[in-house]
Amino acid sequence: xxGASLNAAVxxxxxxxxxxxxxxxxxxxxxxxxxxxxKALRSSAYYAYAAFGAALLAFVIMERAIITRDFSLAYVxxxxxxxxxxxxxxxxxxxxxxxxxxxxxxxxxxxxxxxARKFRSxxxxxxxxxxxxxxxxxxxxxxxxxxxxxxxxxxxxxGVTDGPGPNPLLQNHILVxxxxxxxxxxxxxxxxxxxxxxxxxxxxxxGEGWLLETRRWTLYSWxxxxxxxxxxxxWSYEVLGWSGVWAWDPVENASFLPWLTGTAYLxxxxxxxxxxxxxxxxLSLVIATFSLTILGTFLTRSGVINSVHAFSEGQVGPxxxxxxxxxxxxxxxxxxxxxxxxxxxxxxxxxxxxxxxxLANNVLFSLFAFVVLLGTVFPLVVEALxxxxxxxxxxxxxxxxxxxxxxxxxxxxxxxxLPWRKASGEILRDRLxxxxxxxxxxxxxxxxxxxxxxxxxxxxxxxxxxxxxxxRQVALATRRQGWRGFVGRANGGMIVHLGVIVIxxxxxxxxxxxxxxxxVMEVGDTVEFSGHTFTFEGLVLESDPVKSSLKAQxxxxxxxxxxxxxxxxxxxxxxxxxxxxxxxxxxxxxxTLEGNVRPDDTEARIKVFVKPLILWLWIGGGLLGLGTVLSxxxxxxxxxxxxxxxxxxxxx
Amino acid sequence: MTTVRKRIKSAPGWLVVLFVFVVxxxxxxxxxxxxxxxxxxxxxxxxxxxxxTCDGESVFESRGSAxxxxxxxxxxxxxxxxxxxxxxVKTIESSxxxxxxxxxxxxxxxxxxxxLPVAVAVVAxxxxxxxxxxxxxxxxxxxxxxxxxxxxxxxREAQRDS
Amino acid sequence: xxxxxxxxxxxxxxIIVLLGGFITVLxxxxxxxxxxxxxxxxxxxxxxxxxxxxxxxxxxLSRRRGSWVVLNFFNSTCVPCKREHPELVKFxxxxxxxxxLGVELFTVVNDDDEDAVRKFFAENGGxxxxxxxxxxxxxxxxGVAKVPETWxxxxxxxxxxxxxxxxxxxxxxxxxxMMSGGAA
Numbered sequence: 001x002x003g004a005s006l007n008a009a010v011x012x013x014x015x016x017x018x019x020x021x022x023x024x025x026x027x028x029x030x031x032x033x034x035x036x037x038x039k040a041l042r043s044s045a046y047y048a049y050a051a052f053g054a055a056l057l058a059f060v061i062m063e064r065a066i067i068t069r070d071f072s073l074a075y076v077x078x079x080x081x082x083x084x085x086x087x088x089x090x091x092x093x094x095x096x097x098x099x100x101x102x103x104x105x106x107x108x109x110x111x112x113x114x115x116a117r118k119f120r121s122x123x124x125x126x127x128x129x130x131x132x133x134x135x136x137x138x139x140x141x142x143x144x145x146x147x148x149x150x151x152x153x154x155x156x157x158x159g160v161t162d163g164p165g166p167n168p169l170l171q172n173h174i175l176v177x178x179x180x181x182x183x184x185x186x187x188x189x190x191x192x193x194x195x196x197x198x199x200x201x202x203x204x205x206x207g208e209g210w211l212l213e214t215r216r217w218t219l220y221s222w223x224x225x226x227x228x229x230x231x232x233x234x235w236s237y238e239v240l241g242w243s244g245v246w247a248w249d250p251v252e253n254a255s256f257l258p259w260l261t262g263t264a265y266l267x268x269x270x271x272x273x274x275x276x277x278x279x280x281x282x283l284s285l286v287i288a289t290f291s292l293t294i295l296g297t298f299l300t301r302s303g304v305i306n307s308v309h310a311f312s313e314g315q316v317g318p319x320x321x322x323x324x325x326x327x328x329x330x331x332x333x334x335x336x337x338x339x340x341x342x343x344x345x346x347x348x349x350x351x352x353x354x355x356x357x358x359l360a361n362n363v364l365f366s367l368f369a370f371v372v373l374l375g376t377v378f379p380l381v382v383e384a385l386x387x388x389x390x391x392x393x394x395x396x397x398x399x400x401x402x403x404x405x406x407x408x409x410x411x412x413x414x415x416x417x418l419p420w421r422k423a424s425g426e427i428l429r430d431r432l433x434x435x436x437x438x439x440x441x442x443x444x445x446x447x448x449x450x451x452x453x454x455x456x457x458x459x460x461x462x463x464x465x466x467x468x469x470x471x472r473q474v475a476l477a478t479r480r481q482g483w484r485g486f487v488g489r490a491n492g493g494m495i496v497h498l499g500v501i502v503i504x505x506x507x508x509x510x511x512x513x514x515x516x517x518x519x520v521m522e523v524g525d526t527v528e529f530s531g532h533t534f535t536f537e538g539l540v541l542e543s544d545p546v547k548s549s550l551k552a553q554x555x556x557x558x559x560x561x562x563x564x565x566x567x568x569x570x571x572x573x574x575x576x577x578x579x580x581x582x583x584x585x586x587x588x589x590x591x592t593l594e595g596n597v598r599p600d601d602t603e604a605r606i607k608v609f610v611k612p613l614i615l616w617l618w619i620g621g622g623l624l625g626l627g628t629v630l631s632x633x634x635x636x637x638x639x640x641x642x643x644x645x646x647x648x649x650x651x652x
Numbered sequence: 653m654t655t656v657r658k659r660i661k662s663a664p665g666w667l668v669v670l671f672v673f674v675v676x677x678x679x680x681x682x683x684x685x686x687x688x689x690x691x692x693x694x695x696x697x698x699x700x701x702x703x704x705t706c707d708g709e710s711v712f713e714s715r716g717s718a719x720x721x722x723x724x725x726x727x728x729x730x731x732x733x734x735x736x737x738x739x740x741v742k743t744i745e746s747s748x749x750x751x752x753x754x755x756x757x758x759x760x761x762x763x764x765x766x767x768l769p770v771a772v773a774v775v776a777x778x779x780x781x782x783x784x785x786x787x788x789x790x791x792x793x794x795x796x797x798x799x800x801x802x803x804x805x806x807x808r809e810a811q812r813d814s
Numbered sequence: 815x816x817x818x819x820x821x822x823x824x825x826x827x828x829i830i831v832l833l834g835g836f837i838t839v840l841x842x843x844x845x846x847x848x849x850x851x852x853x854x855x856x857x858x859x860x861x862x863x864x865x866x867x868x869x870x871x872x873x874x875l876s877r878r879r880g881s882w883v884v885l886n887f888f889n890s891t892c893v894p895c896k897r898e899h900p901e902l903v904k905f906x907x908x909x910x911x912x913x914x915l916g917v918e919l920f921t922v923v924n925d926d927d928e929d930a931v932r933k934f935f936a937e938n939g940g941x942x943x944x945x946x947x948x949x950x951x952x953x954x955x956x957g958v959a960k961v962p963e964t965w966x967x968x969x970x971x972x973x974x975x976x977x978x979x980x981x982x983x984x985x986x987x988x989x990x991x992m993m994s995g996g997a998a
Binding site: 704705717718721722724725744745747748749750752 | 852853925949954957
Binding site: 241439454514 | 658660661662665666669672673676677679680681683684685688689691692695699700702708709710712713715751752753754755756761762764765768769772773776777780784786787788802803805806809810
């Protein structure tokens with residue numbers, strides 16, 4: 001029992017330490033800035049390391065408690081179990097509210113320490129000082145959450161020697177190891193550009209400096225967020241058994257909202273770098289992205305909205321709401337206060353230009369984000385005003401976002417060929433011809449192989465068009481620069497575009513052309529569906545301490561056997577279906593076992609989905625990741641003092 | 653060679669591309685076939701219904717017992733073959749209430765959810781047009797001393813930052 | 815440019831007002847729960863449902879006109895249903911002792927193991943009819959979201975009340991008394 005109380009004491013001590021360190025970090029850094037005390041200012045880095053150390057200690061202690069099954073802690077009683085396999089037991093840390101906040105703290109202080117380390121040569125800079133202050137404040141808030149309302153080290157009732165383990169859905173696929181941490185890396189990473197944006201506002205140094213400094217941080221955060229979202233879709237596909245990757249669930253929306261504003265920012269920031277314009281807009285986007293991560297956390301972690309992902313209600317709701325309010329109000333006031341310095345010199349000459357396209361892109365992304373936010377919070381509004389229950393789900397989001405998505409694809413085709421400043425009709429005619437041919441070819445191919453429906457067909461045509469533009473850019477760049485034609489922002493960005501296009505086409509196709517049929521089969525029966533044969537060879541019962549699984553053995557096309565299953569998780573008393581997927585480049589065969597089955601049954605209800613192009617979602621995700629990394633490498637450098645009008649294209 | 657390329661990419665070439673595009677699109681849209689198995693109809697209908705016990709999930713996704721019951725009823729109505737998809741949705745709505753629909757209604761407060769995005773889109777486009785107009789007007793004016801100072805400062809800062 | 819300077823504060827105020835409203839809505843929503851016993855069927859004729867009981871009799875709701883009908887939707891794997899059961903037993907006993915209203919209670923079972931249900935009733939008492947709802951027709955017709963649910967249907971065949979979650983003998987009795995008093 002001594003070891004047990006030790007975990008609680010050390011963990012809580014570590015969080016208290018982190019809290020105090022952040023508090024001192026804020027005080028000393030501000031004092032250093034105001035008094036011009038360089039020694040104090042420089043010491044902020046050590047506070048950042050110390051806060052990270054404290055968070056790491058708390059995290060390690062929590063893992064230790066979970067791994068050693070220390071059931072004296074309430075949290076371990078909630079998510080721990082003697083029988084959970086080691087891997088899922090490790091991931092149990094982030095399977096409920098308190099632990100996931102602990103992971104948030106760890107990543108956040110990790111980013112703070114990384115910023116301190118990365119900019120160590122510029123420790124005397126006041127801008128950096130303020131950025132550190134902002135990051136300390138955010139860290140302080142999350143330390144407070146884990147110290148007060150969501151304390152992971154609370155001691156539970158005595159005498160408990162075993163727990164239920166994590167939610168069964170969080171212990172039957174390896175992706176639970178990766179999806180949450182990677183998503184959090186992206187989610188939390190947006191704190192860095194936010195901190196620098198606020199610092200720029202406070203110091204009044206509103207030039208392009210802070211943008212350039214945080215460019216890669218933003219890019220990596222965006223990349224992790226993207227990857228996290230895609231892994232989440234993959235998890236949903238492999239685990240939930242309804243054969244989809246995205247359900248417009250509030251938690252999914254909460255991760256998608258900052259992605260949308262973050263993506264808008266990544267584009268519009270180019271206009272500011274290049275032309276010094278859109279300063280207020282870019283600041284607003286960075287601040288919106290960060291506050292949307294907090295808002296999303298509030299929506300999904302406070303119990304206002306229920307969803308498959310939502311953890312049971314805690315007391316963190318009011319805290320997050322207050323923090324969100326402080327952020328947005330402070331941000332609006334700061335921007336208002338600095339308004340005079342934010343006036344952007346210059347103007348955009350023509351809407352048909354690269355910067356015009358970026359503006360249109362931003363309008364679309366903001367609109368998209370608005371629709372998603374509206375759909376997510378609209379039930380709350382109706383409930384508050386009319387005390388009536390309303391559910392807003394997939395049909396609403398599909399109908400509203402389809403036109404936006406298609407317009408985005410169209411813009412994606414046009415924008416990469418547009419020069420800065422102004423484009424002539426001739427340039428467009430010339431540069432867009434082959435991409436347009438590719439688009440029409442994609443459409444023709446789709447129609448010839450029998451596809452129908454206006455939305456998916458338009459998606460294919462515009463996808464081909466956009467892919468043509470992206471490929472054109474990469475082809476020209478590699479012809480000119482060899483392998484360097486793949487790196488740099490413009491070229492890496494085109495690889496990202498290709499990834500997005502592949503994903504869009506795959507989503508359009510799997511959304512519109514999924515075939516499904518349910519079969520009740522006796523052992524030995526063979527059915528044919530969509531050009532494949534399925535033979536039911538019987539039910540197999542497999543039991544382990546955690547669950548007993550009934551697997552239906554289905555032989556596909558006389559080849560290997562696939563085993564969709566239903567598992568009863570003994571401790572939770574939950575019955576979970578697990579699909580089995582035969583993956584292919586053209587389509588996946590997705591099998592589920594339906595209904596209540598008993599081991600001695602001789603027949604089974606098997607549902608078969610034929611889902612086209614699903615594999616390409618993951619391939620597209622890979623392209624996105626690759627493109628992000630390529631973009632982060634420095635491409636052809638421009639001298640900072642070069643006139644902004646000097647484009648790379650101009651030198652071709 | 654260049655002239656041939658140029659000629660392909662000029663008006664006639666584009667007209668051909670546009671023509672082929674329209675033809676294939678029309679052919680594709682014309683043969684919109686819809687669900688090909690009863691199960692696909694069941695899936696399509698159950699995707700439009702909200703699981704009564706779990707916020708936000710559709711009956712299609714949910715494994716809750718109420719959803720399973722609704723799915724059974726939908727399957728029965730589909731195999732009876734007398735009702736259209738909309739009528740099936742209406743039947744379920746008549747016993748579960750309108751919160752079983754996954755979309756806001758088109759009247760009253762709910763209509764805001766449909767109208768607001770459209771309004772925002774219109775405002776955004778109009779705003780963009782106005783901004784471009786203004787820029788075009790200002791574009792003819794030369795940079796003021798004030799502007800040049802800002803440019804100069806920005807460049808100096810960029811130099812310092814790099 | 816002076817034009818723009820005048821717009822700035824207005825935009826800022828507008829944004830703050832909008833955000834303030836938004837945050838208020840969120841704060842209000844955070845304090846509510848969505849438990850309601852609403853149903854579009856209230857004060858409407860009860861759905862015509864036909865099924866069989868565990869005893870092999872036909873159950874036809876429209877034939878039960880003339881007496882108050884209480885339908886209890888039950889599942890033997892649902893803990894609140896089991897907890898509620900003694901109250902139902904008490905309710906039936908009280909009604910039998912009183913005998914003026916002539917209330918008929920039916921348990922409706924959907925998606926369950928018949929043996930388990932029989933065993934539960936044998937062990938915990940309750941000799942009122944149990945209606946099969948294997949194809950979930952009754953549950954869907956009434957829009958049952960989550961068992962236990964208890965519905966009251968008047969002698970004229972109109973749905974008058976829906977309870978979600980556990981009920982007590984007292985609540986059921988009092989509701990019926992009030993309803994029948996109102997009818998008389």
